[in-house]
Amino acid sequence: MKARSISLGLLALLAVGAALPAQAADAAYTLVISGHRFEPRELTVPAGQRVKLIIDNRDASAEEFESHDLRREKIIPGNTKATVWVGPLPAGEYRFFGEFHGDTAQGKLIAK
Amino acid sequence: MLGSALIVFREVLEAALIVAIVMGATRGVAGRGRWVAGGIAGGVLGAVIVAVFAGSISDAVEGRGQELLNASILLAAVAMLAWHNIWMSAHGRALATQMKKVGHDVSAGARPLSALALVTLFAVLREGSETVLFLYSLAASGSQGPALATGALLGLAAGAALGVFLYRGLLAIPIGHFFTFTGWLVLLLAAGLAANAAGYLNQAGLVPALSQQLWDSSGLLNQQSLPGTLLHILVGYNDRPMGIQLLFYVITLIVIWGLMYLVGRSHGRPATA
Numbered sequence: 001m002k003a004r005s006i007s008l009g010l011l012a013l014l015a016v017g018a019a020l021p022a023q024a025a026d027a028a029y030t031l032v033i034s035g036h037r038f039e040p041r042e043l044t045v046p047a048g049q050r051v052k053l054i055i056d057n058r059d060a061s062a063e064e065f066e067s068h069d070l071r072r073e074k075i076i077p078g079n080t081k082a083t084v085w086v087g088p089l090p091a092g093e094y095r096f097f098g099e100f101h102g103d104t105a106q107g108k109l110i111a112k
Numbered sequence: 113m114l115g116s117a118l119i120v121f122r123e124v125l126e127a128a129l130i131v132a133i134v135m136g137a138t139r140g141v142a143g144r145g146r147w148v149a150g151g152i153a154g155g156v157l158g159a160v161i162v163a164v165f166a167g168s169i170s171d172a173v174e175g176r177g178q179e180l181l182n183a184s185i186l187l188a189a190v191a192m193l194a195w196h197n198i199w200m201s202a203h204g205r206a207l208a209t210q211m212k213k214v215g216h217d218v219s220a221g222a223r224p225l226s227a228l229a230l231v232t233l234f235a236v237l238r239e240g241s242e243t244v245l246f247l248y249s250l251a252a253s254g255s256q257g258p259a260l261a262t263g264a265l266l267g268l269a270a271g272a273a274l275g276v277f278l279y280r281g282l283l284a285i286p287i288g289h290f291f292t293f294t295g296w297l298v299l300l301l302a303a304g305l306a307a308n309a310a311g312y313l314n315q316a317g318l319v320p321a322l323s324q325q326l327w328d329s330s331g332l333l334n335q336q337s338l339p340g341t342l343l344h345i346l347v348g349y350n351d352r353p354m355g356i357q358l359l360f361y362v363i364t365l366i367v368i369w370g371l372m373y374l375v376g377r378s379h380g381r382p383a384t385a
Contacts, residue, residue, distance in 0.1 A: 036253070061249035062166065064242065068336070071324075071354060072315055074178060075245055077167040078252070083175040085317050089324070099119070100249050 028052040033063050033076070036101035047091040047111040053084045063105065067096035070109065087111070113263040116250060120267025123243040126345045127155070128275030130235040133301060133346075134228045136282040137196060137294045140211050141225060151229035155236025162237065163244035179316035182238065186309035189234040192227040193302040194368045197295055199224045201376035204291040212287050274342075295372075297346070303364040304348020310360035322355025 027046075031053060032039040045051045055065050057076040065084060066073045076082040086094075089111040098105025131148065138144040162169065162181075169177045200207075243264075250260055285293050313319045330351040334340050343349035348361055 059253070061252040062245045063249070064246075068352070071311060071352070074315070075166060075170070075242065077170060077245075078249070080167055080170065082170055082178075085315070100246050101253075103115070 028054050030054045030056055031107070033057045033059055033098065033105065035059065036063070036098065036104045038096075038098070038105055038107035041107045042110060043107070044110045044112055045087075045089070047087075047089055049088050050085055051087045051089070053086060053109075054081055055084060056081045061100070063101065064099040065096065066099045067094060067109075069094035070096060072096075073099070113259040113266075116247070116255070116260055116263035117266040117270070119246055120243055120264045121270045122267075122341065123239045123246070124268050124271030125274060125341065127235040127239040128271045129278055129342070129345050130301070131232055132275040132278040132282070133294065133297055134232050135279050136290075137200075137298055138225060138228055139283075139290065139294075140207060144225060147225045147229040148232050151232030152236050154229075155233040156240055158233065158237040159240025159244055162241035163248065166241070166245060176316040176318075179312040183309040183312040183316070185234045185238055186305045186312070189231050190302045190306045190309070190364060192231045192234075193298050193305075194364075194371070195227050196224050196231075197298050197302075197368055198371050198375050200291060200295055201372040202379045204295065208287055208291050299365065299368055299372075300347040301345075302368060303361045304344070304346070306364040307348050307350065307353070307357040307361040310357045311354065314354060314356055319356050322359065324354060325352050326355055326358055328352050 029043055029045055029051060031043060033055065036059060043053075055074075055076055057063050057078060057080055060078045062075060062077045064073060064075045065082070070086050070089075072084055072086060074082055074084050086109070089109075091111050094109040094111065096107055096109060131152065134148060134151075135144070138148070166178075169181055171177060173180055247260065247264055251257070282290075282294065282297075310319065314321050328351065333343070333349070333351065335344050335349065335351040340349065340351065350357060
């Protein structure tokens, strides 16, 4: 039992170790939130690889970046930046929105 | 106003349904009201603290702090629910028999109340911190105070009403089957929370997705609809799950059920669920 949990722990560490350097090499894309809108509203990213999204919330208020298509949800406090990793994505369109201001904060990611 | 009511409703709903299940599962325990109320109060306090420190939490652990906090809270809740069910598989039948005999609730002594109070606290903490941030965000961007407060209260009342509705429904179950039913409910709730945790761990880059989308049943039952949301909270329904989420769900079911079975058998009778 103990040996198994130790080997599971080692396995988890290995998985983390393997994941980290791969992320560092990927390109980053920035989405700005300003006036409760995303800029750009449509962002094109490469399909088939992990993509780093930097979400720069320039509003004073917090926003929750949410996407059912991308299966991501992250709260971004006012005047801060947050990183969200997505993919590798099959080519296609992925809608995202700001849950706290869903009437204006809408956009989509296009993976090509 | 309606917009803010709807968002507060969605956030409150999950916590309210979990509190209802906890109230059901602790039926017959003296002093449970105090424990559950304490859990709710602790959760509200924690929610405000988490909301205030949202910025530093988000920046922690190379920007993965928020995901890791969410996953940890969810997995801690899973552990507490598992502990409760395993305890009940040893003592639940005797409890139900006793309650049937005396015809009313009985003080059953050492039930794992602290575990379920923590489950309540975690649920209120997680959903509450988002609610606090949302309301603060609206207030900061110049929404009108009275309309905002009305909306928030409407959402809170509607969410709480559904929780009460679920609890009343649970009480309608005959006492002989009651703990079997709540046992299954707790088991499925735990599996669903584990699947949610898997989503956060994947977002933090700590576990692979295994498959980005196993299936898409959003046409059949959209997870954003009210029935879809209720099923998502109660049994972990997901209209477009990742592979890792199904794996966490199934492993949690098997592990908890297996332990319940073993503990129930060692007490000389089959497991209660």
